[in-house]
Amino acid sequence: MRAQPEASHFIDGVYVEDEAGKAFESIYAATGEVIATLHSATPAIIDKAMAAASRAQLEWASWLPAERARVLRRAADIIRARNEALSELETLDTGKAIQETLVADASSGADSLEWFAAQAASLSGESVPLGDAFAYTVREPLGVCVGIGAWNYPTQIACWKAAPALACGNAMVFKPSEMTPLCALKLAEIFIEAGAPKGLFNVVQGLGDVGAALATHEKTTKVSLTGSVPTGGKVYAAAAAGMRHVTMELGGKSPLVVFDDADLEDAIGGAMLGNFYSTGQVCSNGTRVFVQKGILEKFLARLAERTAKIRIGDPLDPETHLGPLISKAQHDKVMAYIEKGKAEGARLVIGGGVPEGEAFAAGTYIEPTVFAGVTDDMTIAREEIFGPVMSVLSFDTEEEVVERANGTEFGLAAGLFTKDISRAHRVAGRLAAGICWINTYNLTPVEIPFGGVKHSGLGRENGKAAIAFYSQLKTVHVALGKVDSPY
Numbered sequence: 089m090r091a092q093p094e095a096s097h098f099i100d101g102v103y104v105e106d107e108a109g110k111a112f113e114s115i116y117a118a119t120g121e122v123i124a125t126l127h128s129a130t131p132a133i134i135d136k137a138m139a140a141a142s143r144a145q146l147e148w149a150s151w152l153p154a155e156r157a158r159v160l161r162r163a164a165d166i167i168r169a170r171n172e173a174l175s176e177l178e179t180l181d182t183g184k185a186i187q188e189t190l191v192a193d194a195s196s197g198a199d200s201l202e203w204f205a206a207q208a209a210s211l212s213g214e215s216v217p218l219g220d221a222f223a224y225t226v227r228e229p230l231g232v233c234v235g236i237g238a239w240n241y242p243t244q245i246a247c248w249k250a251a252p253a254l255a256c257g258n259a260m261v262f263k264p265s266e267m268t269p270l271c272a273l274k275l276a277e278i279f280i281e282a283g284a285p286k287g288l289f290n291v292v293q294g295l296g297d298v299g300a301a302l303a304t305h306e307k308t309t310k311v312s313l314t315g316s317v318p319t320g321g322k323v324y325a326a327a328a329a330g331m332r333h334v335t336m337e338l339g340g341k342s343p344l345v346v347f348d349d350a351d352l353e354d355a356i357g358g359a360m361l362g363n364f365y366s367t368g369q370v371c372s373n374g375t376r377v378f379v380q381k382g383i384l385e386k387f388l389a390r391l392a393e394r395t396a397k398i399r400i401g402d403p404l405d406p407e408t409h410l411g412p413l414i415s416k417a418q419h420d421k422v423m424a425y426i427e428k429g430k431a432e433g434a435r436l437v438i439g440g441g442v443p444e445g446e447a448f449a450a451g452t453y454i455e456p457t458v459f460a461g462v463t464d465d466m467t468i469a470r471e472e473i474f475g476p477v478m479s480v481l482s483f484d485t486e487e488e489v490v491e492r493a494n495g496t497e498f499g500l501a502a503g504l505f506t507k508d509i510s511r512a513h514r515v516a517g518r519l520a521a522g523i524c525w526i527n528t529y530n531l532t533p534v535e536i537p538f539g540g541v542k543h544s545g546l547g548r549e550n551g552k553a554a555i556a557f558y559s560q561l562k563t564v565h566v567a568l569g570k571v572d573s574p575y
């Protein structure tokens with residue numbers, strides 16, 4: 089199986105190669121096959137991309153907002169028309185099940201382009217009366233924004249960054265994760281087809297060093313990273329040195345609280361979605377599932393029953409629920425956490441191993457895994473695992489669970505299941521998280537802001553809130569009378 093792109097990078101409207109850059113491989117996680125070989129961006133490639141973006145941004149910002157909106161909408165239409173091919177590529181790039189990529193990746197990217205197209209056409213400032221003067225504000229683009237992606241949602245992440253950035257009149261240089269370099273190149277092609285100026289959206293490939301070079305490039309005005317907390321710390325510090333704007337979409341260890349009056353089937357469904365979707369490789373996953381003691385045994389029994397039915401296997405088979413982990417390194421890291429869970433005294437309810445059989449031999453598969461009897465101090469309850477591993481903890485009271493749920497450096501997401509409407513809002517108000525779901529989990533429509541508090545990040549993607557992170561206000565003060573000067 090091959091998915092070799094025409095060249096590694098997409099700059100100024102065309103594919104570009106520079107074989108002087110270090111070669112790296114894109115591997116299909118289900119089989120271990122090398123599906124593409126790419127070259128990391130050299131300093132010359134980075135400069136070329138930044139110069140192209142800089143030129144294109146000036147042109148783009150001079151277009152009428154409605155014209156910019158039209159390009160974004162066309163790009164959304166093209167993505168939808170090609171959803172099948174793009175989803176297949178995403179499955180090859182990530183190893184995620186095709187039944188997911190068909191509905192959650194390219195289509196979510198299209199949603200965001202369409203939604204921010206509408207925002208582009210309606211961006212405006214305000215007018216402030218000041219007696220013998222008045223002022224007005226203008227929302228201006230930042231310039232060239234750098235986007236750096238994680239590997240779990242390569243198309244969605246590229247679109248979630250590009251859509252608000254371009255809507256506000258910026259250009260973008262995007263560096264996908266080195267694990268999933270292929271999908272963003274297709275998006276770059278689509279923007280050109282949709283009528284964007286050449287250079288408006290460029291893709292350069294590479295590892296962390298390329299990301300670091302982009303984050304500190306003299307032409308970069310903003311860095312938007314989706315990645316882990318340690319990388320976020322480095323990128324934030326690097327961007328700060330040049331007083332650059334940032335959006336940091338980082339990791340989590342989110343709590344999902346199930347009260348004993350919850351609809352049991354819904355709560356279990358939410359917990360499974362929040363731990364096993366994308367083979368557990370979702371930043372907002374509710375990996376600490378706190379279940380009130382009255383329903384704990386029933387919850388675990390039914391959870392095990394439903395988890396046993398998860399179909400693990402070939403990600404290109406539409407019946408498959410759970411594909412492999414992104415890489416051998418991630419597989420081994422998750423297996424080490426499972427071993428740690430056992431060693432520290434958590435009780436394995438189901439899973440915990442590598443599925444057996446010829447079909448799984450070359451892939452990086454791990455069974456969906458549930459631990460019970462997990463306590464707050466265990467490693468699996470404290471660190472982000474980023475794999476299909478659910479930790480179930482028990483609790484007695486609302487007061488206790490809120491305190492324990494908040495007892496983490498992370499604060500990306502939270503969820504709760506209860507039928508008590510007052511308790512639902514009370515607890516949502518007290519959970520320290522950027523997004524909190526009541527009686528559902530992990531829904532991220534583009535209309536609502538998404539992002540973390542505490543170490544999970546800064547800024548917001550999606551929703552109207554994202555506009556503030558891809559634009560800046562200029563205030564113009566206009567005198568209507570004489571200058572009142574004592575000199």
Ligand code: NAD
Pocket residue numbers: 236237238239240241263264265266294295296297298299300301303314315316317318319320322323336337338339340370371372472474500539540545
């Ligand atoms: P990662 O931090 O290893 O890498 C993310 C990106 O940063 C990659 O493109 C990488 O090449 C680049 N990078 C690495 N070092 C860099 C540096 N010093 N300077 C600039 N760029 C650098 O993350 P990952 O393993 O690809 O993704 C998994 C992590 O991403 C998890 O922690 C997950 O929670 C998080 N994530 C967060 C969100 C969110 O929206 N909050 C979404 C998806 C994933």
